[in-house]
Amino acid sequence: MTTCIDRMPLAEVAQVLETTELNVLMHIKRGLLDGREEEGGWSVSRESLLIFMARNDGHRKVDLCRSACSQAGGCGGSCS
Numbered sequence: 001m002t003t004c005i006d007r008m009p010l011a012e013v014a015q016v017l018e019t020t021e022l023n024v025l026m027h028i029k030r031g032l033l034d035g036r037e038e039e040g041g042w043s044v045s046r047e048s049l050l051i052f053m054a055r056n057d058g059h060r061k062v063d064l065c066r067s068a069c070s071q072a073g074g075c076g077g078s079c080s
Helices: 010-016 021-029 046-055
Strands: 007-009 035-038 041-045
Touching: 007 010, 007 046, 010 021, 010 041, 021 035, 021 041, 041 046
Parallel strands: none
Antiparallel strands: 007 041, 035 041
16 A cells, blocks of 8 residues: 555655656656646655656756747646
8 A cells, every 4th residue: 555655745746856746747647757646636656756866867857848849948838
């Protein structure tokens, strides 16, 4: 059974990754992080966050925006 200690709230993950909550949700959607919606909020497994950071050589920010996007690297949520 997964405990709350094994999971982090979306806002905390965004802070650790130095990004937005929207970008963390994009990571979840693409399968880069193990996210779960519970009781009206999202959480991410600590293990998946550690694995994600290790796979990116400790880099916290990973650009998921399309390269043609005018806001690439600083997602404002305007991608279609």
